[in-house]
Amino acid sequence: xxxxxxxxxxxxxxxxxxxxxxxxxxxxxxxxxxxxxxxxxxxxxxxxxxxxxxxxxxxxxxxxxxxxxxxxxxxxxxxxxxxxxxxxxxxxxxxxxxxxxxxxxxxxxxxxxxxxxxxxxxxxxxxxxxxxxxxxxxxxxxxxxxxxxxxxxxxxxxxxxxxxxxxxxxxxxxxxxxxxxxxxxxxxxxxxxxxxxxxxxxxxxxxxxxxxxxxxxxxxxxxxxxxxxxxxxxxxxxxxxxxxxxxxxxxxxxxxxxxxxxxxxxxxxxxxxxxxxxxxxxxxxxxxxxxxxxxxxxxxxxxxxxxxxxxxxxxxxxxxxxxxxxxxxxxxxxxxxxxxxxxxxxxxxxxxxxxxxxxxxxxxxxxxxxxxxxxxxxxxxxxxxxxxxxxxxxxxxxxxxxxxxxxxxxxxxxxxxxxxxxxxxxxxxxxxxxxxxxxxxxxxxxxxxxxxxxxxxxxxxxxxxxxxxxxxxxxxxxxxxxxxxxxxxxxxxxxxxxxxxxxxxxxxxxxxxxxxxxxxxxxxxxxxxxxxxxxxxxxxxxxxxxxxxxxxxxxxxxxxxxxxxxxxxxxxxxxxxxxxxxxxxxxxxxxxxxxxxxxxxxxxxxxxxxxxxxxxxxxxxxxxxxxxxxxxxxxxxxxxxxxxxxxxxxxxxxxxxxxxxxxxxxxxxxxxxxxxxxxxxxxxxxxxxxxxxxxxxxxxxxxxxxxxxxxxxxxxxxxxxxxxxxxxxxxxxxxxxxxxxxxxxxxxxxxxxxxxxxxxxxxxxxxxxx
Numbered sequence: 001x002x003x004x005x006x007x008x009x010x011x012x013x014x015x016x017x018x019x020x021x022x023x024x025x026x027x028x029x030x031x032x033x034x035x036x037x038x039x040x041x042x043x044x045x046x047x048x049x050x051x052x053x054x055x056x057x058x059x060x061x062x063x064x065x066x067x068x069x070x071x072x073x074x075x076x077x078x079x080x081x082x083x084x085x086x087x088x089x090x091x092x093x094x095x096x097x098x099x100x101x102x103x104x105x106x107x108x109x110x111x112x113x114x115x116x117x118x119x120x121x122x123x124x125x126x127x128x129x130x131x132x133x134x135x136x137x138x139x140x141x142x143x144x145x146x147x148x149x150x151x152x153x154x155x156x157x158x159x160x161x162x163x164x165x166x167x168x169x170x171x172x173x174x175x176x177x178x179x180x181x182x183x184x185x186x187x188x189x190x191x192x193x194x195x196x197x198x199x200x201x202x203x204x205x206x207x208x209x210x211x212x213x214x215x216x217x218x219x220x221x222x223x224x225x226x227x228x229x230x231x232x233x234x235x236x237x238x239x240x241x242x243x244x245x246x247x248x249x250x251x252x253x254x255x256x257x258x259x260x261x262x263x264x265x266x267x268x269x270x271x272x273x274x275x276x277x278x279x280x281x282x283x284x285x286x287x288x289x290x291x292x293x294x295x296x297x298x299x300x301x302x303x304x305x306x307x308x309x310x311x312x313x314x315x316x317x318x319x320x321x322x323x324x325x326x327x328x329x330x331x332x333x334x335x336x337x338x339x340x341x342x343x344x345x346x347x348x349x350x351x352x353x354x355x356x357x358x359x360x361x362x363x364x365x366x367x368x369x370x371x372x373x374x375x376x377x378x379x380x381x382x383x384x385x386x387x388x389x390x391x392x393x394x395x396x397x398x399x400x401x402x403x404x405x406x407x408x409x410x411x412x413x414x415x416x417x418x419x420x421x422x423x424x425x426x427x428x429x430x431x432x433x434x435x436x437x438x439x440x441x442x443x444x445x446x447x448x449x450x451x452x453x454x455x456x457x458x459x460x461x462x463x464x465x466x467x468x469x470x471x472x473x474x475x476x477x478x479x480x481x482x483x484x485x486x487x488x489x490x491x492x493x494x495x496x497x498x499x500x501x502x503x504x505x506x507x508x509x510x511x512x513x514x515x516x517x518x519x520x521x522x523x524x525x526x527x528x529x530x531x532x533x534x535x536x537x538x539x540x541x542x543x544x545x546x547x548x549x550x551x552x553x554x555x556x557x558x559x560x561x562x563x564x565x566x567x568x569x570x571x572x573x574x575x576x577x578x579x580x581x582x583x584x585x586x587x588x589x590x591x592x593x594x595x596x597x598x599x600x601x602x603x604x605x606x607x608x609x610x611x612x613x614x615x616x617x618x619x620x621x622x623x624x625x626x627x628x629x630x631x632x633x634x635x636x637x638x639x640x641x642x643x644x645x646x647x648x649x650x651x652x653x654x655x656x657x658x659x660x661x662x663x664x665x666x667x668x669x670x671x672x673x674x675x676x677x678x679x680x681x682x683x684x685x686x687x688x689x690x691x692x693x694x695x696x697x698x699x700x701x702x703x704x705x706x707x708x709x710x711x712x713x714x715x716x717x718x719x720x721x722x723x724x725x726x727x728x729x730x731x732x733x734x735x736x737x738x739x740x741x742x743x744x745x746x747x748x749x750x751x752x753x754x755x756x757x758x759x760x761x762x763x764x765x766x767x768x769x770x
Contacts, residue, residue: 017658021651022299022356023306025262029255030310030352032641035318036248037347038340039241045341047172047234054123055084056173057196059212061227062091065193068223073195076218081211086121086196089114091176092188093498094157095557108496108505108556111138112176112194113185117169121196124179129167135184138163141171161187173230192225205231226499232543235720236574242718244321246711247437247634251641254430256355258645261423262652263299263359292364296357303356311348315340321633402680406687417692420656424696425703427649428743432704433711434642435739438635439730440712444723445631447521447570452490452597453606453625456480456613459594460621469619473592476617477513480596483612485604489513491593493584497577499544500553500560506540507575508554510584512593520578523722524548525567531582534563537571539720556587572719646746653689653750657758678759685755686748693747697740704739705731 063073070088077085090113117124117131117139129151132139138155155163163180175196180188199211208229216224286294318340410417458476460467469476473491481489490513497508520535525548527535534554541547551564554577563583585591600609610622676684708730716723 017651017654019302021262021654022259023302023309024647024651025255025259025645026303026306026352026356027310027313028641028645029252029259030307030348031314031317032248032255033252033352034311034314034340034344034348035321036245036252037344038314038318038322039245039248041341041344047237050172051230051234054125054172055121055198056230057086057121057175058199058202058230059197059208059227060173060175061195061197061212061215062192062225063088063195063219063223064225065090065191068193068219070193072219072223073193076215077195077197079211079214079218081199081201081214082197083200084120084198086119087194089194089196090182090185090190091192091194092185092190093192093557094160094188096155096157108498109177111178111180111185111188113182113190114176114179115182117179121198122171122173122175125170126167127170129165131169132166132179132181132184134181135187136161136164137166137181137184139167139169139179140165141174141177141179142168157188160189173233202230205229235543239572239719241322243715244634246714246718247638250433250707250711251430251638251645254426254433254645255641256352258423258426258649258652259303259352259356260359261419261426263303263356264362264419296360296364299356299360300353303353307349307352310352311345314348315345321637400683402676402683403687406684407691409684409688410692416656420653420689421692421696421699423649423652424693424743424746425700427646427746428697428700428739429703429707430642430645430649431742432701432739433707434638435735436705436708436730437638437712439735440723440727441631441634441638443727444570447724447727449625452488452599453604454598454600454609454613455623455625456596456598456610457594457621457623458592458596458619460619462618467619469617471617476620477593477596479616480598480613483609483616485600485609486598487601488599490597490599491581492595492597493581493588493591493593495556495584495588495591497554497556497587500555505575506554506577507573508534508556508584508587509576509578510581510588510591511578512581513596520569520571521724523568523570523724525565527567528578528580528583529566531580531586532561532563533566534577534579534583535567535569536565536578537573537576538568538722539572539574540576541565541568542720543574554587559587561587568722570721570723572721574720650746650750653693653747654754657685657689657751657754681759682752682755685758686751689747689751690744693743693745695743696747697743700743701736701739 068076073088077087092111092113093108094111096109117126126139129139151165151167153165155165157163161184163178163184169179173196175194197212197215199208201207202211208231212224212227410420458469458473471479477489477491480486490511493510493512495508495510497506499506522535523538525535536546536548546552546565548565548568551562553560553562561583563579569578598609598613600606606624610624613620613622712728
């Protein structure tokens, strides 16, 4: 075995370039696969684990207390399909002032009367303080970020008691924003009763609807006020991870295929160019199995190193990537707990080297079968192939002689040329796919970015204290409009509302001023024109099962309003609705704008306007519109992976030209002896690869377009949005023409250096062995 290792190590040293190519391609593909599989796992595994530990409810259901009694609910919950139930719990909805935001709750909050945090269903994590057991005590649903001083602070409830914070608990299922003792809940005037249900089979929305139908069938008509499935929450939490996973998986798969092709090309070239070496090894006593082992070890060594480096790089890059992915009110609960699971690293460490070994097996078996005498004689015999015949037929054309000879060279080794074409095809496919993805993501990130350049918030924090503006709402709107450079100002107010017939909440955004659309992009219907109309985010429509033209009833406190959905806009927030100021104030007359969006005239410096706004009223917080971080992340990572795979494809071409030069040394010597110049040799060798590059473009561009059309819709569907047509209309004649040249560029880039090296060889050098 020591002799095998020495021979393999010597082969690796002789082929430093090939070793580098194998290591680089395995590093790239392994890193992409590790991150992609980590995202796939993170899309569901953290939620499933936390949900299982808390034994979360499959359905959180709210029932009208005036229609169904607690006794009726208890009997209905005895349905055979119900595995376990917790409740009934009285549930109240109260409006807390905005200054309670520091405790994690404000606006419309849900408070439930519950005797203890444990139970058969929904075991709450009481991580600070104690449970509320007496009147005047409350436990808040908050994950972290607290100080000991927070306990004991008091929250005034309008038209109700003042509540003292005695604990913090975390509930993944969001069954409530806060909990009080059952003896306290009546003072908060509960209008609904909550049941937390677990079913024997809850694997799909269809089954959950059937099980809930069986429960509600035992109750009076109209008893169910709303319900939410755990699958909806799971979908929201894993949406971002599912959005990134498809394109990273595509790069990982492309990298694996490139690895297979490069390894097969390198090993087949090593076998063909090393016939004499194989013969010598066998003459020295190496068995066929040892010869096979030499070539497999030659590939396995750089593959294992590249794979190990790829796993390390993948874990290193995945940490900030996963933290970035799991942000927001729902997914943020896993911000510090997600990571690459061990099975992903094990699969990558074992899988990628195995793939490389399998790719090397077929050409290595050829070396194993050769006899010593045949290998030595084959190593010195002249190479023929089909190239001379093709070149003779091209000689009658008007092409320069160096070009006609170059076009015929790939036919000398059709197998090697096929592998080279395949590598170029994948390089072109990658560039095509990535360019389409980058164009779409850039348009997505820039959509509506010119609607306003500065946001002025109607409050700011100075020295740890909240500072309110000195001017009233109308005065501040007028003041911002009068500052130099302002072209228009749109005020925005936000309020949390509930949708009749659903337990889900919605964030209603009221807009007043010069641009009702702000930075939103309309995908269907129209913007609001009169009171009683709303425009909904596409994510909200999908998750609610509604369409443009439907009517819904929005409720806020004791007020309600029937509204019509007249349009849909591109928005990932699954709770966002936009309406005019009249409809907004009809539901929340006390609400004031929380921000003013300012569109500037051309040439106005946003920083200068922000300074002027801060100087005009110290109580406002101006912020300049920044770049879209999601777009930057996708485009940046896709560009880096594309560049690496394109370089690898070029290195594959580089390897092919090196092998062709070795194979055709006799021919090069003859051509130089009859007067071929170094420049003509360079043109001949480069043309041979340019022809393969052109063929690679013809095949790679359609494959890249196909990949784009497979991946981008999956990314969009993962976050429940709809893109307007212009964002995906990326394939135009100019772009396709540029992409058609990509294969030629990759081939020429890879061929130029070895072609120049071949051109510098003297006649004496190339005919040295004759």
